[in-house]
Amino acid sequence: DAGVIQSPRHEVTEMGQEVTLRCKPISGHNSLFWYRQTMMRGLELLIYFNNNVPIDDSGMPEDRFSAKMPNASFSTLKIQPSEPRDSAVYFCASGGRAPNTEAFFGQGTRLTVV
Amino acid sequence: AQSVTQLGSHVSVSEGALVLLRCNYSSSVPPYLFWYVQYPNQGLQLLLKYTTGATLVKGINGFEAEFKKSETSFHLTKPSAHMSDAAEYFCAVSDPGGANNLFFGTGTRLTVIP
Numbered sequence: 001d002a003g004v005i006q007s008p009r010h011e012v013t014e015m016g017q018e019v020t021l022r023c024k025p026i027s028g029h030n031s032l033f034w035y036r037q038t039m040m041r042g043l044e045l046l047i048y049f050n051n052n053v054p055i056d057d058s059g060m061p062e063d064r065f066s067a068k069m070p071n072a073s074f075s076t077l078k079i080q081p082s083e084p085r086d087s088a089v090y091f092c093a094s095g096g097r098a099p100n101t102e103a104f105f106g107q108g109t110r111l112t113v114v
Numbered sequence: 115a116q117s118v119t120q121l122g123s124h125v126s127v128s129e130g131a132l133v134l135l136r137c138n139y140s141s142s143v144p145p146y147l148f149w150y151v152q153y154p155n156q157g158l159q160l161l162l163k164y165t166t167g168a169t170l171v172k173g174i175n176g177f178e179a180e181f182k183k184s185e186t187s188f189h190l191t192k193p194s195a196h197m198s199d200a201a202e203y204f205c206a207v208s209d210p211g212g213a214n215n216l217f218f219g220t221g222t223r224l225t226v227i228p
Contacts, residue, residue, distance in 0.1 A: 004157075033215060043158075043204065043218045056215065091157055102148055103216055105157035 004106035006092050012112045018080040021109045024073055025094030033103055034067055034077050035091040043091075049075065082113045116141045116207045118188075120219035128227045133177075133192040135222045137205030140186065147188040148206040148216065149179055158204060164188065175199070200226045 005024040013019050025032050033048040047057040049069045057067070064083070069075040079086055089110050093103035121136040139145055146165045150158040162173025169181040175198075179190045188205060202223045206216040 031215075042220045045215060045217075048215050093158075102160045102163055103158075105150075105159070107157045 004092055004094050004104055006090075006106035006109050008109060009107060010110045010112075012114065013082055015083055015113055016081045017113075018078065019082045019086075019111060019113075021077040021090050021092075021111070023075045023077070023092030023106060025075070025092070026096075026104055027073065029094035029096050029104075030072070031095035031103075032069060032075050033091075033093040033095070034075070035093065036088045037091060037108070038088045046077070046090075079111075082111075084113045087112050116145060116209050116217045118147075118205045118207050118217060118219040120203075120205050120222050122222055123220065124223045124225065126225040126227055127195045129197055130194050133190070133195045133199065133224065135190040135203050135205075135224065137179075137188045137190065137219060138186050139188060139205075139207045141207060141209065143209060144183075145207045145209065147179075147181060148208070149173065149177070149188075149190050150204045150206060150218075151175075152202045152204065152221075154201075161190070161203075195224075195226045197226050197228060200224055 007022045030051050034046040036044045046059045047067045052069045067077045089108045091105050091108045093105045095103045117140045119138045148163045149161040151161050152158045161177050162171045164171045164181045172178045177192045179188050202221045204221045205219040208216050
């Protein structure tokens, strides 16, 4: 398996623009997580899905952030409009079907909002 | 609720010396515990995990950790540090009876001095 695939790896955008981050989880996994990593706040869980259904989005910073998982093989995290403080590395991770297996992480998307 | 505390945001050791990274957890139920490693510009990679059974867990790259319920600890050790061990290490906990989401510590950056 190719692992969790995220795109793009790097994104530079201007403040106010819409940004969409993409994630393809490992085939057969039923949990998907979006994390944000910054120097100031470390690793934060934004939202996670189980069987394509959002379970907990309490980590989503504000209404500008939205996430979708239309099917088991694809998820998006959208920021609209983007702000400089959204600059961070965004990770997607997926987990298997057995209870509480580990999460497998993608390489991350480094977002810079200027 | 589950949480982990990593003592020491930065640890420096000499090459060949013992590595000890500390992690204490808080959980209302017997937890599942994980150690992840993050190399620069990479995603997080699982080092080892404890779910049930033997409390001494061996992972990749010569690392091991011991689950000590009485101390609510899951410290990570390696007998002899190698330059390639320089990275950031994250301890995480999940609730076996709940969802699959992981709660991460703030991370410990390991520096190996030649």
